[in-house]
Amino acid sequence: MNCIAIDTITGALSVTAQGPSGTVTLSVEEGGQHAPSLVGYIAEAMERSGFTAPETEMIAVHEGPGSFTGLRLAWAAAKAIAMASEGSIVSVPTLDVFALPYKSWPGAVVSVLDAKKNRFYVRVFRKGEPVTEAMDIHPGEIGKYLDAEESPLIVGPDSALFAEGIGQENPLLSVTPITAFKAGASRELLFLAQTRNGDYTRTVPDHAGPVYVRKSDAEIEADQRRNTSGT
Numbered sequence: 001m002n003c004i005a006i007d008t009i010t011g012a013l014s015v016t017a018q019g020p021s022g023t024v025t026l027s028v029e030e031g032g033q034h035a036p037s038l039v040g041y042i043a044e045a046m047e048r049s050g051f052t053a054p055e056t057e058m059i060a061v062h063e064g065p066g067s068f069t070g071l072r073l074a075w076a077a078a079k080a081i082a083m084a085s086e087g088s089i090v091s092v093p094t095l096d097v098f099a100l101p102y103k104s105w106p107g108a109v110v111s112v113l114d115a116k117k118n119r120f121y122v123r124v125f126r127k128g129e130p131v132t133e134a135m136d137i138h139p140g141e142i143g144k145y146l147d148a149e150e151s152p153l154i155v156g157p158d159s160a161l162f163a164e165g166i167g168q169e170n171p172l173l174s175v176t177p178i179t180a181f182k183a184g185a186s187r188e189l190l191f192l193a194q195t196r197n198g199d200y201t202r203t204v205p206d207h208a209g210p211v212y213v214r215k216s217d218a219e220i221e222a223d224q225r226r227n228t229s230g231t
Contacts, residue, residue: 002051003058004042004081005190006074008034009066009094009113010157014184015041021050027183034070038077056085060186060193063091065121065134066113090193095123095134097188098156098181103128107150110142110175114158118165139165148173157181 007014013034014027024045028037046052059078064071078089095111102109102125109125115136124132124145132145139162146152154163154177163177181188 001057001194002046002049002055002087003060003190003194004046004056005060005186005193006038006042006077007062007184007186007189008038008074009062009070010181010184012157012182012184013037013041014186015045016186016190017042017045017049017051018190019046019049019051019055021048023187024048025187027186029183034073038073042077042081053081054085056081056087058087058193059089060190061089061091062094062097062189064094065115065136066094092189092192092196093123093134095121095156096130097185097192099123099125099128099130100188100192101180102153102155102178105153108146108152110146110152110154110162112154112156112158112162114161120158120162120165122162138169139163140169142166143170143173146173146175151176153178155180 002019003017005016012027012029014025015038016023016025018024026041026045028041043053046056059081061074061078062071081087082089094113098113099109099111107126111123111125113121115121119136119138121134122132122137122142123130123134143166152173152175154166154175156162157179159177160179163175166173166175
């Protein structure tokens with residue numbers, strides 16, 4: 001199957017293509033400025049892997065949470081490829097992707113992504129399965145979801161920052177941060193889309209899109225204006 005996975009949710013742009021010539025992953029650190037480079041990286045990965053956009057059978061993207069701009073960019077590219085190829089789009093929850101390599105850990109695995117403003121997108125896993133929904137929380141709030149005896153792992157590109165916040169609020173909770181995915185997670189994204197796509201929603205319809213978890217600044221400001229005006 002000719003597949004492409006697109007990861008634009010962090011400062012790294014990562015694309016993985018799998019086709020008749022093998023699996024190719026391209027990644028570059030761009031500080032989140034991915035729009036000018038994305039199309040070229042997708043085309044190059046496809047070419048190296050031995051297929052073209054019209055021959056694409058599946059496009060994997062992060063479902064969310066993640067940055068508004070990053071998620072929209074990946075979904076726009078995925079929908080363009082799907083229209084050209086009639087391939088299917090498979091979306092995978094972002095925090096599930098970060099937790100994947102640690103599914104055999106006997107204790108809790110806390111998958112995190114920096115949501116800015118001293119808050120993080122977080123999901124807790126045990127034995128490879130999620131035990132919470134994706135949350136938007138301050139690091140100090142994670143203690144109520146964990147048992148100190150579990151030796152929890154904190155995983156994801158922003159795990160060290162999250163662990164620092166935990167220590168300030170929960171000094172007796174011992175956690176181990178594992179900073180991974182600094183170069184992106186498109187390879188893991190593609191793996192989950194291929195092996196567990198029955199667990200996720202096929203998102204070919206035009207109305208489908210990412211899950212943000214947090215409202216945008218514009219939505220928050222609009223809510224505040226409505227509350228102030230009493231409407």
